[in-house]
Amino acid sequence: MKPPPFDYEAPRTLGETLDALAGGGKVLAGGQSLIPLLNMRLAAPDRLVDVNGVAELDTLEVTAAGVRVGALARHARVERSGEAAAVQPLLRQALRHVAHPVIRNRGTVVGSLVHADPAAELPAVLALLGGTVEAASSGGRRTIEAAGFFTGPLECALAPGELAVSAFFPALPPQTGTAFAEVARRHGDYALVGVAALVALDDDLRVRAARAAYLSVADTPLVLDLTEPATRGQAGRPPGAADWSLAGADAAGRVRPDGDIHAGADYRRHLAGVLTERALAEAARNALPGER
Amino acid sequence: MNGERTHRIAMTVNGTYREAAAPARRLLSDFLRHDLGLTGTHVGCEHGVCGCCTVLLDGEPVRSCLMLAVTADGHEITTVEGLATGGELSPVQRAFQECHGLQCGFCTPGFLCTVTALLRDNPRPTEEEVLEGISGNLCRCTGYQNIVKSVHRAADLIAEAGREPTL
Amino acid sequence: MSTSMFGEPIARREDPRLLTGQGRYLDDLGRDALAVAFVRSPHAHARITGIDVDAALDVDGLVAVYTWEDLPGPVGEPLPLLIPHPALTHGRTGYPLARDIVRYAGEPVVMVVARDRYLAEDAAERIRVEYEVLPPVVGIENAAAAGRLVHDDVPGNVGAHLVQQTRDAAGRDAPAAVEAAPHRLEFRLDIERSAAMPLEGRGVYARWDADDGSLRVYSSTQTSTSVRMAVAARLGLPKTKVEVIAPDVGGGFGVKIVHPWPEEVLVPWAARLLGREVKWTEDRREHFVSAAHERGQVQFVRVGFDDDGRIRGLDVRILHDHGAYTPYGIIVPIITSTQLLGPYKPDAYRVEFTSLYTNTVIVTPYRGAGRPQGVFCMERTMDRIAAHLGLDRADVRAANFIAPGEFPYDQGLTFQDGRPLIYDSGDYPRMLDMIKELVGWDGFERERAAAARRGRRIGIGLGCYVEGTGVGPYEGGHVEVDSGGRVHVSTGLTSQGQGHETVFAQIAAAELGVPIEDVTVTTGDTRRFGYAVGTFASRAAVLSGNAIALACRRLRDKALRIAGEALEADPRDLEITDGTVHVRGDTTACIPLRTVAVLANPLRYAFDDEAQRATQFATGGSPDEPPVAEGQEPGLEGRDYYSPVRSTFAAGMHAAVVETDPDTAEIRILRYAVVHDCGRLINPRIVEGQIHGGVAQGVAGALYERMVYDEAGQLLNASFMDFLMPYATEIPHVATDHLQTPSPLNPLGIKGAGEAGVIPVSAVIAAAVEDAEGIRVDAMPLSPDGLFRLRRRAAADPGLRLPRVRV
Numbered sequence A: 001m002k003p004p005p006f007d008y009e010a011p012r013t014l015g016e017t018l019d020a021l022a023g024g025g026k027v028l029a030g031g032q033s034l035i036p037l038l039n040m041r042l043a044a045p046d047r048l049v050d051v052n053g054v055a056e057l058d059t060l061e062v063t064a065a066g067v068r069v070g071a072l073a074r075h076a077r078v079e080r081s082g083e084a085a086a087v088q089p090l091l092r093q094a095l096r097h098v099a100h101p102v103i104r105n106r107g108t109v110v111g112s113l114v115h116a117d118p119a120a121e122l123p124a125v126l127a128l129l130g131g132t133v134e135a136a137s138s139g140g141r142r143t144i145e146a147a148g149f150f151t152g153p154l155e156c157a158l159a160p161g162e163l164a165v166s167a168f169f170p171a172l173p174p175q176t177g178t179a180f181a182e183v184a185r186r187h188g189d190y191a192l193v194g195v196a197a198l199v200a201l202d203d204d205l206r207v208r209a210a211r212a213a214y215l216s217v218a219d220t221p222l223v224l225d226l227t228e229p230a231t232r233g234q235a236g237r238p239p240g241a242a243d244w245s246l247a248g249a250d251a252a253g254r255v256r257p258d259g260d261i262h263a264g265a266d267y268r269r270h271l272a273g274v275l276t277e278r279a280l281a282e283a284a285r286n287a288l289p290g291e292r
Numbered sequence B: 001m002n003g004e005r006t007h008r009i010a011m012t013v014n015g016t017y018r019e020a021a022a023p024a025r026r027l028l029s030d031f032l033r034h035d036l037g038l039t040g041t042h043v044g045c046e047h048g049v050c051g052c053c054t055v056l057l058d059g060e061p062v063r064s065c066l067m068l069a070v071t072a073d074g075h076e077i078t079t080v081e082g083l084a085t086g087g088e089l090s091p092v093q094r095a096f097q098e099c100h101g102l103q104c105g106f107c108t109p110g111f112l113c114t115v116t117a118l119l120r121d122n123p124r125p126t127e128e129e130v131l132e133g134i135s136g137n138l139c140r141c142t143g144y145q146n147i148v149k150s151v152h153r154a155a156d157l158i159a160e161a162g163r164e165p166t167l
Numbered sequence C: 001m002s003t004s005m006f007g008e009p010i011a012r013r014e015d016p017r018l019l020t021g022q023g024r025y026l027d028d029l030g031r032d033a034l035a036v037a038f039v040r041s042p043h044a045h046a047r048i049t050g051i052d053v054d055a056a057l058d059v060d061g062l063v064a065v066y067t068w069e070d071l072p073g074p075v076g077e078p079l080p081l082l083i084p085h086p087a088l089t090h091g092r093t094g095y096p097l098a099r100d101i102v103r104y105a106g107e108p109v110v111m112v113v114a115r116d117r118y119l120a121e122d123a124a125e126r127i128r129v130e131y132e133v134l135p136p137v138v139g140i141e142n143a144a145a146a147g148r149l150v151h152d153d154v155p156g157n158v159g160a161h162l163v164q165q166t167r168d169a170a171g172r173d174a175p176a177a178v179e180a181a182p183h184r185l186e187f188r189l190d191i192e193r194s195a196a197m198p199l200e201g202r203g204v205y206a207r208w209d210a211d212d213g214s215l216r217v218y219s220s221t222q223t224s225t226s227v228r229m230a231v232a233a234r235l236g237l238p239k240t241k242v243e244v245i246a247p248d249v250g251g252g253f254g255v256k257i258v259h260p261w262p263e264e265v266l267v268p269w270a271a272r273l274l275g276r277e278v279k280w281t282e283d284r285r286e287h288f289v290s291a292a293h294e295r296g297q298v299q300f301v302r303v304g305f306d307d308d309g310r311i312r313g314l315d316v317r318i319l320h321d322h323g324a325y326t327p328y329g330i331i332v333p334i335i336t337s338t339q340l341l342g343p344y345k346p347d348a349y350r351v352e353f354t355s356l357y358t359n360t361v362i363v364t365p366y367r368g369a370g371r372p373q374g375v376f377c378m379e380r381t382m383d384r385i386a387a388h389l390g391l392d393r394a395d396v397r398a399a400n401f402i403a404p405g406e407f408p409y410d411q412g413l414t415f416q417d418g419r420p421l422i423y424d425s426g427d428y429p430r431m432l433d434m435i436k437e438l439v440g441w442d443g444f445e446r447e448r449a450a451a452a453r454r455g456r457r458i459g460i461g462l463g464c465y466v467e468g469t470g471v472g473p474y475e476g477g478h479v480e481v482d483s484g485g486r487v488h489v490s491t492g493l494t495s496q497g498q499g500h501e502t503v504f505a506q507i508a509a510a511e512l513g514v515p516i517e518d519v520t521v522t523t524g525d526t527r528r529f530g531y532a533v534g535t536f537a538s539r540a541a542v543l544s545g546n547a548i549a550l551a552c553r554r555l556r557d558k559a560l561r562i563a564g565e566a567l568e569a570d571p572r573d574l575e576i577t578d579g580t581v582h583v584r585g586d587t588t589a590c591i592p593l594r595t596v597a598v599l600a601n602p603l604r605y606a607f608d609d610e611a612q613r614a615t616q617f618a619t620g621g622s623p624d625e626p627p628v629a630e631g632q633e634p635g636l637e638g639r640d641y642y643s644p645v646r647s648t649f650a651a652g653m654h655a656a657v658v659e660t661d662p663d664t665a666e667i668r669i670l671r672y673a674v675v676h677d678c679g680r681l682i683n684p685r686i687v688e689g690q691i692h693g694g695v696a697q698g699v700a701g702a703l704y705e706r707m708v709y710d711e712a713g714q715l716l717n718a719s720f721m722d723f724l725m726p727y728a729t730e731i732p733h734v735a736t737d738h739l740q741t742p743s744p745l746n747p748l749g750i751k752g753a754g755e756a757g758v759i760p761v762s763a764v765i766a767a768a769v770e771d772a773e774g775i776r777v778d779a780m781p782l783s784p785d786g787l788f789r790l791r792r793r794a795a796a797d798p799g800l801r802l803p804r805v806r807v
């Protein structure tokens, strides 16, 4: 289990990085997904462009509009950032489920998006929030919407020679809450099913909108609008409460997961329903004033 | 196939400047073990799951099997060999001995590095924080009971040392 | 204080080295050695039609490429069948490198030697092996159906078939006793494959010394003496020219007792051929597909019992999957079928096992070695009986116990060592009381009701076992006191983290009356001790521990005799305290052991001050007698062996409380309790550590780990990402309590402790989940998905629901 040989470049600036990538090659960021593949010789790139020395990519910008995560910001840094959590709590909620603390010390948020593992948490987060990825190449820059970014299992919309420079996670509007729920076989494993949920309340603190994004149920993050089942039968319930089981049942009916050695398709569908119910309920609680 | 291109890789390991030439694909774990002869860092899976290879990179625990040695060029590394000072076991090492936190010892260097950083950042972790903190390290021998105990004991030892007047 | 060393929870002497990165494991040695990688079969069953190595030849740093054709004489012969048995009528072993046919995915085909492992892998990747793929046999039932064969010349895929039985007082065999019993049940149980999975894989490193024609081999093994014999035989070397050393070993749990592994023959052979140091360090993927697995069995049970739940007849048929070859014989199913009985005494018992070939990795003992399956069978049976009769599960067990007054108790079967299965001692009723107390058995219904009120679902389970430990044939010990007073202890068996350096030092310190700081222990080094069997079957403390004690007693006798002469005292009046021999009750008339050591070795030459005292003009002695008296040997040392008549039987009971999530079907162990009896404890802390580790492996086998093969014989989860070895977050707190019923069979009164923790865990967890859910659990391991499916099946089939009515 040793990597195959490759050519290696370690640019120091963004410009150098883009020049290097123009000549072909694979980006090495945190390496927490790429290096296992190299060690198992499941990937054999001719050339690696190691961006770990590009200081200008190591950024985390938090504004009222949202959180912009640079390509070298590690999971741990984003997870620890109180500012980021205040503007968009779902990031921290989801990051706690990404692998183990030691992996999070190295792995990058942007790398996780680009890697586009259908079982990964962050793609679902970006998809649910309608975030964007900023891509750059020697030919120029472009912004890719989450909806168009994830194109298949372990595939994304980046073109050869393109670097994902940053990802943007929009801020959470007022009276909106989020939550993340998943079931994994071991703590820290990729989830059998995971749900990122978002609930928006109206001025009377009644559910106005409910959405959820799913991991491990489809090739790419699946976003479902669950507003209709979530608002159905709210009558007579306290603020922020609803019969979430309706939304759970609706979600379970709409996901089409595959089975694998860890869990069958039926169980995954069932879990999608249970976790939807749990995550929406928690998101709604978090949406109540004073809860964030 | 011609000889592979090598890179001069320099880093500070356990406070000492070290340098060696190695191909870009050399994993940091192999570089430490075979190029620098520091075999205390162990390798149990080479795909990031077991945690045996955990070392401190600029103070933060990382998997040395998931990092190229060239990427660590210019950085500071602490391995298990660097935890004791002046021949004296560190509080974390002492706690593992006192609490029988190791059996075969193969996972131990990874645990020691992880726990050293954990207690630096959180000197009084709760039971749950301890479990979360060591949740990325496998041990096949101890059933973790005494490892968890060791972490709490190490916290005690560090606190005691902190109370002692410095000379 | 030294004599009270025995039984003390003293800190381990191996720790300072291991805590500072100064341990020396296999891959830490031989920094300049050449590295080996293997081309392994990607197919489960195939005929090799061609091997093309050309593309590998231009890899820079390549040193050699070998296929079976290159292996001379004995090196290329099939590996030995280590433990023949009359019932193993069709034993088969593989070649070190595959010859013509491969029988599991992972079997070594080509060996590559290069400057380092990166380059060796580069070369291995470029070698093209052509295969004609043959249909594989995967799964126990497919093997039994025998629609295809793993070995053309093994009909029915049956390697071995063995029946053992006992009759009841009326002379009935078990089938008849079952028929005659007031109640009968019949059911099937399944256990999946798992593996020992030490965190350090296997590894071999060899150095050939051309100057004196000798070979030194380091292997991450549980038996260095046996590896030595095997290597010497294969390489045609006299034993005296081969030394094998087990360095620090990063866990074994059974898999490293198998020998010689193909690599243990090939690496030393290549080292000699090339005249270079050669090393192979197994990586994790190789370990999954080419080291051994264990556990997989299907069991068919028929049981007859009376109104109290007393078993009148027990009739068990076992299908055992032993993989592609049988180098380690049929030890696992033999243990399953005999240890299945546990602490119980059914009136009549019949067990029949069929050990089957499949196109999968070989199956050899993994901690517990067949016992977890046997205990699963027996304990599920107990729970079935209790459910059927509406009795308390603990009461049904108690009704079947062997009573404390019935020891030694002969189960009437033949055990794994070929000796009768006779239990030496124990107190099972007392143990049951202890475990009920420790887990809170009697108050549990209240706890369950309270949990139910909060919408939580909990259940409790119990499991008992008896473990034959310390099997023969023997181990030896050697003890020597040098003229500095240091005590050197050595034994041939190896260590993989069990703390032998500490435990054996405790025994020696206690036996000799010396400070433990003066004692050093060497294990697993044929240079120090050449005769040994190995570390397995919870035998190290029993066998080597007793051998060392006996060796110490010999040394002590000699020391007292010599000291008696020097002090002009009767040796019977002397004792040793703190390393000094003195007259009992009088410490003024004394002589240090180091001086005794000097006197024990009459010298001509003085090489230091101490030695001067033993030179020919310094010692007095009678001029008419030889300096070394008749029947005596120079030096203060003792060597002895311990060879038990038969095994000694440890026992234990575990209980657990689990919670199942009504929605997600996740299973959580809320508490886990262990009561354990391994006779006298040498070091309680080390024993406790062994139990903790065993329980964790048991929990792993119950809820997380399995080997998933597809129909083509591909192992689908050959990584730590998918083979779910638990982290700290998955293992519950374990509460332990000890009972000590000394073994009457050995001088120290001890029983083995190494495997105990793992044995009943699957049975206990199955029982607890069953109790929480009210649904029968017949197969382990159980995942959340498995429980989810079980719930669905039970919803459709009320027969799966437990008949037990709860109060």
Ligand SMILES: Cc1cc2nc3c(=O)[nH]c(=O)nc-3n(C[C@H](O)[C@H](O)[C@H](O)COP(=O)(O)OP(=O)(O)OC[C@H]3O[C@@H](n4cnc5c(N)ncnc54)[C@H](O)[C@@H]3O)c2cc1C
Binding pocket: A026, A027, A028, A029, A030, A031, A032, A033, A034, A035, A036, A071, A097, A098, A099, A100, A103, A106, A107, A108, A109, A110, A111, A112, A114, A115, A119, A120, A121, A122, A158, A162, A163, A164, A165, A188, A189, A190, A191, B047, B048, B049
């Ligand atoms: C034991 C273990 C458990 C894990 N568990 C989880 C888990 O539960 N959930 C989870 O989500 N992840 C998990 N991961 C993966 C982890 O989150 C990774 O960090 C992440 O998937 C990839 O980030 P990285 O920075 O390490 O990327 P790398 O490994 O460096 O790269 C991954 C891929 O993305 C490309 N890439 C990276 N950055 C860029 C960029 N800026 N521009 C263009 N291409 C880029 C690389 O070329 C490569 O193809 C786990 C990893 C391990 C080892």
Ligand code: FES
Binding pocket: B042, B043, B044, B045, B046, B047, B048, B049, B050, B051, B052, B053, B054, B063, B064, B065, B066
């Ligand atoms: S060796 Fe690095 S995590 Fe296992």
Ligand code: FES
Binding pocket: B101, B102, B103, B104, B105, B106, B107, B108, B138, B139, B140, B141, B142, C199, C250, C251, C497
């Ligand atoms: S002590 Fe052996 S793996 Fe942890």
